[in-house]
Amino acid sequence: MTGTVALVPGGYRLLNVDEGDTTGRLYGAAVDLGTTTVVAYIRSLTDGRVLATASNYNRQISCGEDILSRVNFARKSGLSRLQQLAAESINESLKSASDAGGIDLEEIFEVVIAGNTVMTHLLLGIDPSYMIAEPYIPVVRRMLSTAAGRIGIAAHRNAGVYTFPAVSNFIGGDIIADILASGMADRDEVSLMVDIGTNFEAVLGNRDWMLSCAGAAGPALEGGEVLFGMRANPGAIERVRVDAGTLTPSYSTINGIRPRGICGSGLIDLIAELIRACVIDRTGQINLEIDNPRIRRGPYHPEFVVAWKKETSIGKDIVITENDIRNLIMSKAAIHGACMTLLDAAGLTPRDIGRIYFSGAFGNYLNKENAITIGLIPEVPLERVENIGNGAIAGANIALVNRERRKALDGIALRITYIELNTEPSFMDRYTSSCFLPHTDLALFPHVQQMLEACRARQG
Secondary structure (H helix, E strand, O other), X not given: OEEEEEEEOOEEEEEEEEOOOOOOOOEEEEEEEOOOEEEEEEEEXXXXXXXXXXXXXXXXXXXXXXXXXXXXHHHHHHHHHHHHHHHHHHHHHHHHHHHHHOXXXXXXXXXXXXXXXHHHHHHOOOOXXXXXXXXXXXXXXXXXXXXXXXXXXXXXXXXXXXXXXXOOOOOXXXXXXXXXXXXXXXXXXXEEEEEEOOEEEEEEEOOOXXXXXXXXXXXXXXXXXXXXXXXXXXXXXXXXXXXXXXXXXEEEEHHXXXXXXXXXXXXXXXXXXXXXXXXXXXXXXXXXXXXXXXXXXXXXXXEEEEEOHHHOOOOOOEEEEHHHHHHHHHHHHHHHHHHHHHHHHHOOOHHHOOEEEEEHHHHHOOOHHHHHHOXXXXXXXXXXXXXXXXHHHHXXXXXXXXXXXXXXXXXXXXXXXXXXXXXXXXXXXHHHHOOOOOOOOHHHOHHHHHHHHHHHHHHO
């Protein structure tokens, strides 16, 4: 017979007893419980191998697409429904992964879940409404554990379910997982980690200290508030190059099909290419004096044609307008302004940054050179910028198979000081200064400054 014993807070717990030798069938799951998407990995707990993965949409979307809508739904007697939908969403991913890997869900004995602060509260059935009213704090911030059967997770009923700790209402377990995945909390060098979506989170620090902040990046970087913007779905232009002589773009789309619009990574590429080609100035204004059919006066704003209608699947030209560019500049300014505010608070400059990490689906596809060119992040040598992809699931995987790293999570969270940008006097100044390409102070971007000078020389 085989007994399965787990080390849990307070001691050891006998989870299961099976006939025969079942030591080879000991599995765990790492889960990223996102606001929109849920991702699950199933791994062997004997050798750490990844056996299967799956993802699906978070079913809570039926109660509200954004966090605030769901918190309000919870306040109107909807908490139990949101808890059920969170569990069902995780279970859907676990079932898909277990089917793909030929694994019995009853043989999953540990589940580690990384999610933002509200998602974690909803999964555990904890009222999140305190986070949208003064003093805007979570009910709980430390790592919690419970049995799968208590919250309806499709694993062995006694399986331990562990949720990542949080720092504040905006810096949650997904960001702690990012930090774990990057390794920045283990190094002496100062690192900057940025996770970008509709909202953004930034963390600056090293093994001894960390500062964090969060804010609204605005929907522009995800394709919102842009005439032909769209999410990163099939048909979205995700990579763009523009020939500086002919102004002819070359692009690639998701799934390689005819373009339907432009997603965030494509928009950042496009702005960087347009400033390199001298089509736009540092305020984002399009130069209508250039004699090229792609530059024209649109119905409402000057615009640049990225793809002619004969190339697209929507039967119309795909363009970027001057207004789109201004919206994108405001979004990137919020992120750069936040990064500079953290550096100010630490008494540091961009030269002191040893490494910059991009996390999240957006960051995974971001061209780091173009991100610096437009002033999305501080300028550092390109080799110091790293995309870590979905840091939430990467961190959850580390915590699943490495008990020592899991035990360190509360310590990481406790070392992080949260800075509220709305009450930080320097942030608005930093934001305003960042509302140019790349910044009002070109000394902060010496390589971009050289490129702009070459552009002016070409123009005569």
